[in-house]
Ligand code: HEA
Ligand code: HEM
């Protein structure tokens with residue numbers, strides 16, 4: 001009846017996951033109970049869970065990303081403390097099979113459910129606003145994408161209590177991940193969680209590419225798009241091209257595990273090297289999927305907070321497209337040591353180093369954007385400057401790893417671990433925080449507390465330098481990755497230093513949460529009436545904060561590269577906002593439960609497949625299909641928002657804007 005599932009799946013003999021799961025369960029039950037008591041369910045269902053508004057979906061994506069970053073951070077604390085507690089004769093508190101699940105879960109959660117949702121959420125929220133349009137191309141599909149991602153996150157976290165997670169690393173290398181070496185359900189959880197969320201990511205990629213290519217405000221030609229839209233286009237083109245490779249690779253591994261195929265086995269004609277090639281053909285582009293939008297965020301913040309247009313806009317566009325193409329030609333640098341031969345290694349090493357040229361162009365453009373500008377050191381700008389300093393180091397160590405002879409020494413060492421955290425945390429996570437603090441007032445109508453933001457920043461950057469600086473040293477001293485126990489006591493100082501740095505990082509996380517709480521409590525004092533708290537240059541700042549459901553009362557008419565700056569300049573010169581526009585009724589897509597219900601069935605499907613509960617697989621697949629059919633048959637797809645409502649929504653913003661203009665005149 002329940003396939004392989006029985007009471008043995010609950011890890012009663014392992015107190016740590018049980019206590020962790022118990023605590024999470026209690027918090028979750030508390031939150032649910034509070035929502036029920038306060039009677040918030042109808043509101044949540046109507047306005048959020050079934051919402052197809054790209055802004056709401058973007059916010060939910062970011063929230064998912066934040067929660068999962070904290071979840072992955074807890075794993076990181078456990079890894080660092082385990083290593084510090086298991087040197088020489090000491091054994092630490094985590095047995096090897098648990099430590100292996102820990103780094104696998106940490107990597108998987110951080111990449112797929114922390115960084116990806118965070119970045120996709122920011123793109124979802126910002127891109128339509130910057131393009132001057134009312135939503136993405138396929139709003140309901142957008143909701144499906146989000147909920148499928150959440151379903152994957154749920155499955156990974158469920159594995160903590162029901163069964164186990166993969167012990168194979170964040171990419172389940174074959175043949176280790178084949179049934180013979182990984183007989184448990186861990187790899188199956190990995191496979192279905194990533195397949196389900198991967199479908200969501202692919203659809204979100206199709207959605208955003210279509211939006212950017214097809215839906216732009218009148219006058220918004222390609223070369224007038226803000227830089228963030230360009231990098232979002234690059235990132236989503238990479239998603240559309242790369243994610244099918246991931247899906248196919250994992251599908252083949254699934255066939256191996258479930259039906260006894262031999263794609264990646266050592267015998268019967270299988271070839272494990274095929275897995276390496278395929279997984280990295282997706283895996284390398286994936287890191288640029290993450291970092292390109294972060295580059296876009298920095299382009300926005302450097303320009304806004306330097307009060308200058310972005311330097312070298314066209315070269316930035318070219319560098320972005322260059323990175324998109326070249327990132328598909330370098331995958332082999334992840335397994336230089338596996339014997340492809342000197343010529344092949346040299347070719348891929350050179351291709352890898354060439355990417356540094358594209359990134360270098362960007363770094364110099366950001367520097368020149370700041371040069372001669374009136375630089376304001378607000379929190380988003382602090383994250384951006386810190387990014388530029390640390391990312392150059394991380395990039396350089398990447399170029400070092402791209403030299404095959406050097407990589408033979410450094411492959412699988414802590415130096416490699418330091419390299420990629422240096423670029424992912426320093427690039428993607430700092431970018432996400434810059435974006436969060438930059439666009440938060442747009443999403444919620446009030447700014448984040450600046451003082452706590454700065455405290456969080458300084459704590460995090462201090463911790464970052466200590467933790468990953470120590471890891472570089474450990475790597476050069478020969479320490480390899482994924483060690484549950486440390487035999488060589490000479491590494492102890494480095495491991496203690498890295499552990500000490502974690503204290504600063506932890507305080508940084510606490511400060512970020514405090515910032516959020518303090519800001520929400522002081523929201524009236526932090527209110528942003530004008531919709532433009534940073535003196536921004538692109539269209540998202542031309543509408544109210546938070547923007548109405550239809551984004552713009554009247555679709556903007558774009559002149560020039562900096563759409564909103566041009567409008568503001570004219571208003572400043574003429575000391576007037578111009579006449580109120582002609583308002584018309586707006587049609588917006590109706591909310592839909594399709595995404596949530598599909599994801600509900602997808603979660604069941606995934607869970608049932610992990611545990612071989614075949615009847616449940618059948619039932620939930622039918623359920624998911626029926627949801628789509630029901631959606632296709634609905635005949636009322638849109639709601640009309642009357643012209644009066646649109647006008648009323650715009651009036652408040654115009655009044656605040658006029659007051660701002662008058663103040664400017666007073667100051668002049
Ligand atoms: C956001 C993520 C991200 C980014 C941006 C990068 C960027 C780069 N990475 Fe990294 N990398 C990872 C994430 C990332 N990487 C991950 C996750 C892994 C390991 C996964 C695993 O094994 O589990 C990895 C592993 C990895 C390896 C494999 C090593 C091994 O397994 O032994 C290599 C080897 O070539 C490499 C190289 C590079 C290079 C050359 C860049 C370049 O793009 C960097 C370019 C930037 C600069 C160089 C700085 C700025 C430039 C200038 C200021 C101009 C002047 C500079 C020069 C002319 C040099 N990376
Ligand atoms: C914020 C602080 C972080 C710390 C202190 C940290 C620490 C660590 C440590 C100690 C390891 C394992 C090293 C080993 O034993 O091999 C690791 C692995 C990893 N981390 Fe992090 N990490 C952090 C954030 C992140 C983020 C934000 C991401 C991605 C977005 C990430 C992605 C990974 C990946 C992919 C691995 C490899 C897992 C594997 O070996 O399969 N980490 N991290």
Ligand SMILES: [Cu+2]
Nearest residue numbers: 284331333334
């Ligand atoms: Cu790579």
